Amino acid sequence: MNPVQATSNASRLRPAAVLRYASLDPLRQDAYLAVGLAAPASAIAVTVGSGRHPDALGWALLLGLHVPLAWRRRAPLPTLAIMIPLIAVYHQQDYNHSAPTAASMVVLYTVAVRNGPLRTAAVGCAVIALMMVLKIDHGMAGLAVSFQITGWIVSMLVLGGYIRVHRENAAAAVGRAERAERTREEEARRRVAEERLRIARDLHDLLAHSITLIGVQTSVAAHVLAADPGRLDRAAVAGALDDIAETCRTARGELRTTLEVLRDPGTPDARGPLPGLHGLADLARTAVGAQVRLTVTADEAPPAVGAAAYRIVQEALTNAVRHGGRDDLTVRVRVSEDDGALHVHVTDDGAGAGTATPGYGLVGMRERARSVGGTVTAGPREEGQGFEVTAVLPLGGTR
The missing domain is CATH 3.30.565.10 (Histidine kinase-like ATPase, C-terminal domain)
Structure with missing residues (x-):
């Protein structure tokens, strides 16, 4: 396989891997994240940074403090409460101080994302105070490191707070859009119902009136025909039939204008001038x-x-x-x-x-x-x- 083909295959595999990861439940995602952070932390512990290489206790502390990350989204504050003592003991034993940094920042970020500003600020102050206590015996060098770590802590908390606000605003926007869509759908259904009711009233008024008139006119014609067959009043019969025909023509015209609304719903005024x-x-x-x-x-x-x-x-x-x-x-x-x-x-x-x-x-x-x-x-x-x-x-x- 040449380098171009290898690069092309890798570019196709990366999106698939991301999609598979996104489809996992949060607990499994965070478990993979903990493993992913523990691997580079182990490499850092024996290669770069200040402090001595971990021994058996150091490895137990370093790997153990990554385990609670699997529950960081379900229980961010308990996760932080479990990790802090492990991190504190790890640093007190003067093991490589850079190794647990990534895990520390991730859990602080999660606390800020999952909690409000007041609780986040309280957690940040507590963590910074604890860090100051641990560094107080290191003199000016410890003070300089403390300011550096404080900057990282504040940055993670601010970033987490920003992401939380952004997500809340996005969720609120989605909620407003959904409510607006529901309102439009309800308005459309209401208009359809009102139009159907209006058409039903128009048809009832038109047909009931016309059919009643036709019935009366037919009765008149039938009465004339049956009253005295020997002396048939042709003019009266013709007049009654003409009245029936005129009523039918009027009803047909009104029915046509009423049904135009159904044929062309985009023109609500297609029914023509209203009777008055x-x-x-x-x-x-x-x-x-x-x-x-x-x-x-x-x-x-x-x-x-x-x-x-x-x-x-x-x-x-x-x-x-x-x-x-x-x-x-x-x-x-x-x-x-x-x-x-x-x-x-x-x-x-x-x-x-x-x-x-x-x-x-x-x-x-x-x-x-x-x-x-x-x-x-x-x-x-x-x-x-x-x-x-x-x-x-x-x-x-x-x-």
């Missing part, structure tokens, strides 16, 4: 099966409020026609503005509206009113016969 107070007159004219008396004294309302009022009146008319239970049904619709709010009042003199089982219609009316900050009350009239719907829709803040 200007559409109440046409709504009253198309209410087949009831005589509608409409009174509108309010000025033009904001689009959202006008649409809510329109849909509430539409649902109230649909319910009145569906559950009124009489041919000469009269529905009174009054829309007025008072005290900064739009007041919608719909009453009928039907016989069955008050006993109808509540369904999606009343729920939809309340949801529409709530969407603009308003309220809806619905129930049998106090006078006795008929049903009454009252809505209060604030105008302030929605213009």
